[in-house]
Amino acid sequence: MRDAILSRLTSSPGVTPGRIASDRYSIVCGFEERTAHPLWVAKAGGDPGAIWRLRKEYEALTYLAPWAQELGIPRALEWREEGGESILIQSGMSGARGMVMLPVGASAAELRRWFDDPINWAGRFQAVVPPPQPGTISAVAERYAQVLEQATEFGGAMRGLIEILRDPASPEARSAPPVHGDFHSTNVLYVRPGLNVVDWTSFSTGFPLQDALSFLVNAIYYEPRRACTLLEKYRHAFFSKTPLCSIVRRVIESGSNTPTEARFLFYGFLATQICADADTPKEYWLEIVQYLDQHGYPAPGVELPAISVTTC
Secondary structure (H helix, E strand, O other), X not given: OHHHHHHHXXXXXXXXXXXXXXXXXXXXXXXXXXXXXXXXXXXXXXXXXXXXXXXXXXXXXXXXXXXXXXXXXXXXXXXXXXXXXXXXXXEOOOOEOOOOEEEOOOOHHHHHHHHHHHHHHHHHHHHXXXXXXXXXXXXXXXXXXXXXXXXXXXXOOOHXXXXXXXXXXXXXXXXXXXXXXXXXHHHEEEOOOOEEEOOOOOOEEOOOOHHHHHHHHOXXXXXXXXXXXXXXXXXXXXXXOOHHHHHHHHHHHHOOOOHHHHHHHHHHHHHHHHXXXXXXXXXXXXXXXXXXXXXXXXXXXXXXXXOOOOOO
């Protein structure tokens, strides 16, 4: 696999290698002195999980190639899989990567500065790219319902959420759109105008609001001297009277969703986060679901009581 990287370096004498720290892959980039961003990025992996993720990203980038320039998506340049190892070389992307960190009291203007471009990108993406697996929203919901049913670590705590996903009043006839699947600020490179989007391992067919809501809630929100808990972030973004929640309502209303559809799509989004996030302790998701269950699984926009948090 190193041969693929050495070949690129020797064929372009003006390009120098650089490493990017990662707990999943070995990542080497090719830099040219005239550009601030890498010309290419090589990701290599040798364990089954890493190989599976790299193959998924290669397949996603191959599928998305017709829209790569329009939407700021990397192109797959080379793929090799042999001898229990794999390597994906993709085009480098320009832009500034920055973790979005915002105070709970951020103004509407400050929120728009960070969120307008990603929300608009998510809308364009779903408007122009066909879903990789055509199907209905109800079929996507059923897929997540089955995953939650089989997640024994949650016990019966997910029963209410599963019932919402299987609600016969859901927008079952609507086609399910494509989703990036891991859309948050660490996977977005801000350029002017617009943005570039990287890390396509989770690309799939999903829910209409999934990427936009993911970006909005997965910023780091903080109170004086401490970051908000995951439960506080969900309450702040979806169940409060704040400028952030107003943006959420505009995103939902832009899809001409009825209140029933908006509720269904929000809980579909929540299911995607619970099922996909292997790094967050399960008790954090249980805390969110139990809080929402306590209040009857309200639709986003309903104001719920503030969270009591004990600080050291």
